[in-house]
Amino acid sequence: MDGGALAQFLPLILIFAIMYFLLIRPQQKKLKTHQSMVEALRRGDQVVTQGGIIGKVAKVKEDGEIEVEIAEGVKIRVIKSTIAQVLNKTEPAA
Template sequence: MFVTPAYAQSAAGGGDVFTSLVIPMLLIFGIMYFLLIRPQQKKLKEHQNMVNNLRRGDQVVTQGGIVGKVTKVRDDAEIEIEIAQGVNVRVVKHTIATVRSKTEPAES
């Protein structure tokens, strides 16, 4: 009694599987890409650019909330910041949240 309407329904809508499953999934992925993935990649690229352009004299804020002035760029992964007079701290570059004030590049 219940099997007959189910077979009749699946036989009539056999071509609808693509439009009922695949197209909505593609739309959801497209929306997620433009609303979440793309802006996050853009933000990551801006942060990497900011971190790579750090130089001596920049005033920075770490993700922990420490404000200091860059005294030395040690290598690709670390910088040294002065958080108080005579107090220097080594910090991983990627923990820099923002650059408050930027120094001008040296004239050559």
């Protein structure tokens, strides 16, 4: 491989490196923080789903679901990964 061929591939390599640092790496970091937030969900946390429903976690199940109370006596089952934000965390028991 001579210098001319390397000069042709250099712009492609630079474009890939820029794409990695501007797009792929931040997305991976955001995904990791979302996964850790979802894993830390506890009973009593106030959450917002991706659909915009605000409620309080009533029960955390092992099969990737949580039960969210959206009104007194009204509970819905939600898949953990659809939680967009945790508004209020409950304090861990002493």
